[in-house]
Amino acid sequence: xxxxxxxxxxxxxxxxxxxxxxxxxxxxxxxxxxxxxxxxxxxxxxxxxxxxxxxxxxxxxxxxxxxxxxxxxxxxxxxxxxxxxxxxxxxxxxxxxxxxxxxxxxxxxxxxxxxxxxxxxxxxxxxxxxxxxxxxxxxxxxxxxxxxxxxxxxxxxxxxxxxxxxxxxxxxxxxxxxxxxxxxxxxxxxxxxxxxxxxxxxxxxxxxxxxxxxxxxxxxxxxxxxxxxxxxxxxxxxxxxxxxxxxxxxxxxxxxxxxxxxxxxxxxx
Amino acid sequence: xxxxxxxxxxxxxxxxxxxxxxxxxxxxxxxxxxxxxxxxxxxxxxxxxxxxxxxxxxxxxxxxxxxxxxxxxxxxxxxxxxxxxxxxxxxxxxxxxxxxxxxxxxxxxxxxxxxxxxxxxxxxxxxxxxxxxxxxxxxxxxxxxxxxxxxxxxxxxxxxxxxxxxxx
Numbered sequence: 001x002x003x004x005x006x007x008x009x010x011x012x013x014x015x016x017x018x019x020x021x022x023x024x025x026x027x028x029x030x031x032x033x034x035x036x037x038x039x040x041x042x043x044x045x046x047x048x049x050x051x052x053x054x055x056x057x058x059x060x061x062x063x064x065x066x067x068x069x070x071x072x073x074x075x076x077x078x079x080x081x082x083x084x085x086x087x088x089x090x091x092x093x094x095x096x097x098x099x100x101x102x103x104x105x106x107x108x109x110x111x112x113x114x115x116x117x118x119x120x121x122x123x124x125x126x127x128x129x130x131x132x133x134x135x136x137x138x139x140x141x142x143x144x145x146x147x148x149x150x151x152x153x154x155x156x157x158x159x160x161x162x163x164x165x166x167x168x169x170x171x172x173x174x175x176x177x178x179x180x181x182x183x184x185x186x187x188x189x190x191x192x193x194x195x196x197x198x199x200x201x202x203x204x205x206x207x208x209x210x211x212x213x214x215x216x217x218x219x220x221x222x223x224x225x226x227x228x229x230x231x232x233x234x235x236x237x238x239x240x241x242x243x244x245x246x247x248x249x250x251x252x253x254x255x256x257x258x259x260x261x262x263x264x265x266x267x268x269x
Numbered sequence: 270x271x272x273x274x275x276x277x278x279x280x281x282x283x284x285x286x287x288x289x290x291x292x293x294x295x296x297x298x299x300x301x302x303x304x305x306x307x308x309x310x311x312x313x314x315x316x317x318x319x320x321x322x323x324x325x326x327x328x329x330x331x332x333x334x335x336x337x338x339x340x341x342x343x344x345x346x347x348x349x350x351x352x353x354x355x356x357x358x359x360x361x362x363x364x365x366x367x368x369x370x371x372x373x374x375x376x377x378x379x380x381x382x383x384x385x386x387x388x389x390x391x392x393x394x395x396x397x398x399x400x401x402x403x404x405x406x407x408x409x410x411x412x413x414x415x416x417x418x419x420x421x422x423x424x425x426x427x428x429x430x431x432x433x434x435x436x437x
Contacts, residue, residue: 052410052411052413052421053411055411055413055414055415056411056412056413058413059413059414059416059417060413062321062323062325062417063321063322063323063417064323065323066319066321066322066323066324067322067323069322069323070322070351137352138351140352141350141351141352141354142322142351144351144352144353144354145319145321145322145351145352145354145355146322148354148356148437149321149322149417149437152412152413152435152437155412156412156413159412
């Protein structure tokens with residue numbers, strides 16, 4: 001994790017794509033967020049505090065995986081390389097992924113997961129609601145489908161934040177600590193990166209900063225109801241995920257996610 | 270009715286009757302995921318829509334359609350279309366009855382209307398009848414069940430746990 005990176009030579013995102021390539025690049029960012037968070041949520045199966053939560057987190061991950069498949073398929077259709085969803089998921093290296101740092105963070109305790117989910121689902125809910133008006137008809141259709149799913153994810157996380165925050169002293173303390181752990185990763189969700197800005201300009205996407213106030217208002221009201229406190233701004237923040245700059249944990253995540261496909265390229269079953 | 274017309278009617282009926290692989294008491298038509306069937310010579314074009322983005326049954330449903338069409342000596346072309354997004358409001362009365370008899374509480378109507386508006390439903394406060402004893406004295410155990418489309422509930426009168434098809 002670091003501040004801004006100084007590039008020696010040409011930075012990978014120095015040229016903002018246009019036309020179909022722009023739709024492809026934008027869908028790739030959204031798809032990578034969904035894919036990597038789906039991978040993290042899958043880690044909860046057999047690890048959650050109760051079997052119903054194994055199923056819930058698995059189901060939420062499955063929704064995100066479905067969204068990722070549709071988004072990566074759309075990206076591969078338009079980026080001119082002819083790659084399919086599996087090529088993009090399994091055969092790209094770390095620097096080619098465009099997800100934010102929030103979704104790649106290693107699994108913490110259950111309170112951490114609910115803190116991450118309550119923010120990410122609130123963000124995705126606003127994002128997909130806005131994208132139903134995208135000028136790309138496929139992206140608009142994916143968003144219209146996903147927004148209904150994310151409604152359930154957000155509700156699930158909110159119920160848990162309420163229960164843990166307004167629960168026992170132990171659950172309250174751990175939920176409060178979790179809100180502080182995720183804090184440095186939130187600003188990045190609302191950064192107007194080059195691809196999103198160009199996509200918003202073209203009517204394909206939405207400006208991430210335009211989602212900020214609605215998301216924060218939603219979570220802030222919930223946190224108050226849960227007798228918790230939104231932490232003050234942190235002294236550092238993540239950045240660079242949209243340029244392919246990731247945390248150390250990302251390499252380990254990709255190794256686990258990709259090794260079967262890479263060990264047996266082209267395998268079918 | 271000519272033989273050709275009869276064959277067309279038969280294959281269309283067979284596609285409409287393809288069962289959902291997860292809940293085989295309900296057909297894809299009654300579930301509302303079959304959008305259209307068109308017979309064009311040797312080709313049967315079928316449009317279906319997924320319940321959830323990540324529904325793992327879609328491949329099995331495509332294969333099921335392919336198999337019944339092949340049994341009629343024809344070839345299926347299945348198109349999976351996302352828009353308009355599926356809603357449980359597209360489930361037929363017959364489908365709802367079949368679910369209830371199978372022990373799954375059917376989805377409550379009006380989901381599509383609610384989802385289109387800006388106001389989210391409070392998903393926790395709803396009256397759902399137990400499909401076993403009919404009591405409305407039931408509570409939710411988990412919003413997420415054995416498949417994406419179902420939630421877990423229990424009856425506070427007959428004490429049986431049961432699944433509910435989530436309204437979406």
